[in-house]
Each structure stands twice: as C-alpha cells, then as structure tokens.
Amino acid sequence: MSINFKELANKYQTPYYVYDFDYITKQYEELKGAFRARKSLIAYAVKANSNLSVIKHLANLGAGADCVSIGEVKRALKVGIPAYKIIFSGVGKIDEEIKQALELDILMINVESDAELNRVELIAKELGKIARISIRINPNIDPQTHPYISTGLHENKFGVDIDTAKRMYIQCKNSENLDPVGMHCHIGSQLTQLQPIKESVKIITDLVRNLKAIKIELSFVDVGGGLGIVYKDEKLIDTNEYAQSILENMFGLDITVVCEPGKFMVGNAGTFVTKVLYEKVNGNKRFVIVDGAMNDLIRPALYNAYHRVEVLNDNQEFSDCNLVGPVCESGDFFAKNIKLQKTQHNDLVAIYSAGAYGFTMSSNYNTRGKVAEIAIENGKDRLIRRRETFEDIIALEEEFIK
Numbered sequence: 001m002s003i004n005f006k007e008l009a010n011k012y013q014t015p016y017y018v019y020d021f022d023y024i025t026k027q028y029e030e031l032k033g034a035f036r037a038r039k040s041l042i043a044y045a046v047k048a049n050s051n052l053s054v055i056k057h058l059a060n061l062g063a064g065a066d067c068v069s070i071g072e073v074k075r076a077l078k079v080g081i082p083a084y085k086i087i088f089s090g091v092g093k094i095d096e097e098i099k100q101a102l103e104l105d106i107l108m109i110n111v112e113s114d115a116e117l118n119r120v121e122l123i124a125k126e127l128g129k130i131a132r133i134s135i136r137i138n139p140n141i142d143p144q145t146h147p148y149i150s151t152g153l154h155e156n157k158f159g160v161d162i163d164t165a166k167r168m169y170i171q172c173k174n175s176e177n178l179d180p181v182g183m184h185c186h187i188g189s190q191l192t193q194l195q196p197i198k199e200s201v202k203i204i205t206d207l208v209r210n211l212k213a214i215k216i217e218l219s220f221v222d223v224g225g226g227l228g229i230v231y232k233d234e235k236l237i238d239t240n241e242y243a244q245s246i247l248e249n250m251f252g253l254d255i256t257v258v259c260e261p262g263k264f265m266v267g268n269a270g271t272f273v274t275k276v277l278y279e280k281v282n283g284n285k286r287f288v289i290v291d292g293a294m295n296d297l298i299r300p301a302l303y304n305a306y307h308r309v310e311v312l313n314d315n316q317e318f319s320d321c322n323l324v325g326p327v328c329e330s331g332d333f334f335a336k337n338i339k340l341q342k343t344q345h346n347d348l349v350a351i352y353s354a355g356a357y358g359f360t361m362s363s364n365y366n367t368r369g370k371v372a373e374i375a376i377e378n379g380k381d382r383l384i385r386r387r388e389t390f391e392d393i394i395a396l397e398e399e400f401i402k
Contacts, residue, residue: 003376005273005312005348012372012383014348015274015292017359019049019384021057021377023269028061031227031261034243038250038257043087045225045262046072048356051373053384054266055079064107066225066260070097073106083107087222087258089136089184098123108132108220110184112159117168117178124177133172134182134222135165137207139200141187159185162207169216180216182258183208186224189263192234197223198245205249218255225260229267231306231353263356270355272297276311276347277326286321288343293325294332295365297351297358301331309334312348315341323349327366359385364393 008018032042043064046055050072055065056079064085065076076086088101089110098120101109111117111133124131138159160168165183172180185204187196201223208218223246228236246257274292281287288311299305309323319342323335334351343349362370369388374381 003271005271005350008374008381009273009275009348011381012374013387014371015272015290015296016372016374016387017354018271018273018374018376018381019051019054019266019355020269021054021375024054024057024265025061027261027265027269028058028063030239031243031259031264032062034239035247035257035259038247039255040257040259041085041220043085043222043258043260044265045260046076047360048262049266049270049358050075050360051384052079053373053375055081057375057377058265064258066262070100073101073104077104087134087184087260093119095119095123099127102127102129102131108134108182110134110136110182110222111168112136114160114164114168114171117171121171121175121177130177130179132179132181134184134218134220135160135168135180136184136186137162137165137204139185139187139203141196141200141203162203165207166210169211170214173216181218182220182222183218184222184224184258186222186226186260189226190228191226192228192236194237194241194245197237197242198249201246201249205253208253208255212253220256220258221250221253222258222260225262225264227261227264229263229353229356232308265356267356268353270353270358272307272351272354272358274325274349274351276343276345276349278345279321279343286319288321288323288340288349290323290325290334290349292334292349292351292371293327293366293368294329295327295363295368296325296371297334297354298361298363299354299357300334301329302361307334307354308352309338309340310350310352311340311343312350313341313343315343317342327368364388367393369393 041064043066044058045066059081065081066087067073068090083106086106091112120131136159172178185200187200274290277289294301318339325332372387373385375384
C-alpha cells in the first residue's frame with residue numbers, strides 16, 4: 001500500500017510511527033497457512049510492538065500472545081486474546097508476576113532455569129494451583145545473527161541445557177503442583193538461515209520423544225520466533241520451507257506447534273517519519289538534523305542497525321551525510337555516511353522497517369514526549385496512540401514535589 005506520509009504529517013505532526021495493518025494481516029495469514037497441515041498456534045511476540053490496537057488486530061485474526069512481562073499478559077487479555085492462547089516467557093519473572101500468571105490461568109509459563117521452576121512450584125503450592133509449564137531449551141546452536149539478539153548459545157542467558165531440562169521435566173512429573181505441557185526453543189531474532197532452525201528443532205523433538213518414553217507426554221512444542229525481515233537486501237526464509245523443516249521433525253507426534261513471530265508480523269509494516277530541522281557542516285562533515293531522535297528509534301544506536309532512509313523531496317543533488325537527531329548524545333543517529341539529497345527545513349524523512357522494536361523501545365530521554373502512532377487499514381488512517389505532552393511526562397512526579 002502507498003502511504004501519503006505528507007498528508008499524515010499535516011494531520012498528526014511529526015515525528016510519528018505509521019503501521020500498515022493490511023500488511024500485518026498478510027503476514028499472519030501467510031504464516032498460519034504454512035502450518036495448515038498441523039494443529040498450530042501463532043502467538044504474536046508482544047514485545048515487538050505492544051500497541052493495544054496492533055495486538056487487537058492480531059487477536060481478531062486468531063493470534064495468541066507470547067509475553068515477557070505480566071504487563072504484556074494484561075495487554076493481551078485487555079484486547080481479547082483468550083487466556084488459553086497466552087504464554088508467559090522471560091528469564092527473570094518476579095514472584096508477583098508468577099502469582100498473577102497462575103491466577104489468570106494462562107496457557108503456560110515458560111520456565112528458563114531450575115531455580116525458576118522451584119519458585120513456580122512453591123508459589124503454585126501456596127495458591128493451591130497446578131502450574132502448566134513449558135521449559136525453554138538452549139540447544140547451543142549458533143543462529144548466525146547479531147550477538148545482541150542471539151539467544152540459543154550456552155554463552156547466552158536464556159534457557160537450559162538438555163540434561164538440566166530432563167531433570168526439570170522429571171521434577172514436574174513428580175510434583176503435585178506442576179504440569180509439564182510444553183517445550184520451548186528460541187535461538188534468536190532476524191534469522192535468515194534455515195539450517196540453525198532445523199538443527200534446534202531436531203534437538204528438541206528428540207527430547208520430546210525421550211520424555212514420551214518415560215511417560216512424560218507434552219502437548220505443545222514451541223519453536224519460538226525470529227524469522228527475519230528485509231531491512232536492506234536480506235534473502236529471507238520461505239515460510240513454507242520454514243514450516244516444513246519444523247513439521248518433518250514432528251512425525252509421529254500428536255502435538256500442537258507454537259510459533260512466536262514478532263518482527264516478522266510488524267517490522268516491515270511500520271515506518272518512522274520525521275522532518276528536517278536544518279543542515280549543518282562541521283569542516284567537511286555534513287549533518288542532516290531531524291526532529292526525531294534516538295529516544296524515538298534506538299535500534300541504530302543500540303545495534304548499529306540499518307534502516308533504509310528516504311528523503312521525500314525531488315532534489316537530485318546527493319552527498320554523504322550523517323542523519324542525526326537533537327538529543328545530546330553522539331549516539332543519537334539514524335544513519336552514518338549515507339548519501340542523501342540536499343534538504344530544506346520541514347522536508348520529510350521516512351525511516352523504513354521500523355514497526356518492530358521501534359516505539360516499544362522508545363523513552364522520554366531529554367524530557368521528550370513519545371510520538372504519535374497511526375494505523376492505516378483499507379486506505380484509511382486512524383490515531384492509535386496520541387502524542388505525549390509535557391503534562392503526561394511529569395504526571396507521575398508532580399504530586400511529590402516538596
């Protein structure tokens with residue numbers, strides 16, 4: 001869909017995020033369709049973009065939710081995702097979160113260490129409940145992605161090794177307050193190679209069969225998320241090949257496949273739009289300074305991530321520059337040493353593939369209000385989060401001034 005960024009800027013001001021909901025629908029239906037031969041649950045990874053309207057849109061399509069805080073669990077429930085489609089993951093859940101998850105009766109708590117399993121068992125016992133759990137396996141597979149978003153190696157903080165997992169499942173079997181219903185594996189984000197996924201799925205399905213032999217029958221195998229998107233010129237994994245590589249390892253198992261896409265659903269659906277304030281030259285270095293900043297979109301500063309940038313003017317005079325924001329940090333940039341055309345005050349700049357880990361990682365650094373979020377569906381725009389005001393930012397502090 002072609003989005004009129006200038007029209008939206010006039011209507012909602014800048015900076016803003018805009019999301020193409022029709023694209024999100026296409027992505028969901030494509031992935032769900034790839035698993036049509038098997039019982040499956042597409043559990044959207046809420047952390048990628050937790051706007052209530054985004055989650056609601058996916059809920060309407062039939063998605064579940066993969067959550068990494070009790071706040072995300074409550075977001076999913078608030079917009080109509082049923083508790084039996086919600087998974088609570090995360091390497092460090094506090095007692096109150098575990099308690100609330102058990103009281104809300106969600107599908108399963110995804111446990112990442114034997115210490116955490118002991119806490120879940122204790123809290124379930126105190127509440128007189130049975131905790132449905134899955135255990136996150138760390139298969140020690142190199143996902144061939146950025147080290148900050150790699151999660152499947154022993155050097156990463158996530159999950160447990162196979163031997164520890166076996167002991168944990170036996171503990172569950174022998175417990176009156178634990179019900180082992182699933183197994184989970186997520187090796188990283190922005191995956192563009194199929195082989196690491198194949199290897200990790202084989203490891204966990206072999207373990208599922210080993211457990212079955214000792215009368216521990218699981219109902220769910222959660223293969224995680226991480227399917228890559230196009231930022232620049234990445235060659236992506238075909239969704240049918242992806243599904244087939246998983247399903248071929250499920251032969252003979254009566255089990256529901258769970259998949260947790262986040263970026264795949266929303267990454268390429270979103271664009272961050274900012275406007276040029278002015279240009280500046282230091283020596284022979286050109287800077288294009290815009291009204292958006294690292295507090296709005298931190299991925300370039302945090303990961304040195306690439307986002308395609310387009311200046312929305314007709315000037316054909318290009319030269320090297322850094323595209324930067326107004327925040328008082330040298331790390332406040334969107335792109336370095338890229339060719340952009342000569343700009344004028346108020347020219348718009350579109351920063352693409354910003355629908356995932358854009359707004360959700362934004363902050364109020366420098367007392368900057370979070371930007372507006374806009375949805376486009378069937379050619380019509382609507383506001384799904386208003387721009388923050390100064391009063392919004394100070395609301396939780398003002399009453400405590402002495």
